[in-house]
Amino acid sequence: MSEKSFQDYYPESLQHCYGCGPKNPEGHHIRSFWEGEESVARFTPKEYHLAFPGYVYGGLVASLVDCHCVGTAAAAAYRAEGREPGTNPPFRYVTGSLHVDYLLPTPLGGELEIRARVEEIKGKKTIVTASVIAEGKVTAKGRVIAIRMPEHLRPDPG
Numbered sequence: 001m002s003e004k005s006f007q008d009y010y011p012e013s014l015q016h017c018y019g020c021g022p023k024n025p026e027g028h029h030i031r032s033f034w035e036g037e038e039s040v041a042r043f044t045p046k047e048y049h050l051a052f053p054g055y056v057y058g059g060l061v062a063s064l065v066d067c068h069c070v071g072t073a074a075a076a077a078y079r080a081e082g083r084e085p086g087t088n089p090p091f092r093y094v095t096g097s098l099h100v101d102y103l104l105p106t107p108l109g110g111e112l113e114i115r116a117r118v119e120e121i122k123g124k125k126t127i128v129t130a131s132v133i134a135e136g137k138v139t140a141k142g143r144v145i146a147i148r149m150p151e152h153l154r155p156d157p158g
């Protein structure tokens with residue numbers, strides 16, 4: 001079996017996110033992994049993910065940044081405690097803020113790499129920054145404030 005992504009450790013009830021839920025058949029299935037101090041996700045847009053001919057829709061780019069950074073925040077919380085993801089008590093995060101700067105049009109047709117780094121973990125809040133790389137160039141930069149998921153939003157305990 002291939003390496004488990006951050007999202008594979010979400011409990012089943014939280015595996016239906018359109019961006020990254022492994023159990024959403026219509027979703028993007030964004031998968032994130034550690035590479036040293038950075039986290040990485042790779043994603044190849046489909047031809048219909050276009051904004052204008054030859055280039056990727058910015059909303060998709062934002063989704064990639066969003067789910068990859070929120071997943072990174074969760075993984076970083078476990079890492080900070082020296083625990084394996086999926087161990088108790090669980091860490092769940094949602095997006096509080098998502099900011100994307102589109103530096104260059106993102107070419108459609110090849111694999112995109114999203115590389116993220118944790119800037120700060122402070123209480124319920126984790127700040128993660130990301131770069132979207134296509135054909136060796138950074139086409140977008142993002143910043144996500146991920147917040148611990150409040151109890152009332154959790155579908156089941158934990």
Ligand SMILES: CCCCCCCCCC(=O)SCCNC(=O)CCNC(=O)[C@H](O)C(C)(C)COP(=O)(O)OP(=O)(O)OC[C@H]1O[C@@H](n2cnc3c(N)ncnc32)[C@H](O)[C@@H]1OP(=O)(O)O
Pocket residue numbers: 010014017020066067070071091092093094095096097122123124125145147148149150
């Ligand atoms: C676990 C698996 C999840 C599966 C999906 C993962 C990826 C999905 C990504 C998403 O699409 S999530 C869906 C989009 N996001 C939402 O619907 C969240 C909606 N907003 C909320 O539910 C609440 O506003 C939120 C949980 C974000 C914050 O409410 P809290 O009551 O927990 O926040 P609180 O007031 O206690 O503030 C805690 C800290 O967060 C900061 N904060 C809160 N909301 C913020 C915000 N919106 N932007 C920036 N910072 C924010 C706040 O300033 C404070 O910082 P400090 O500790 O430094 O003082």
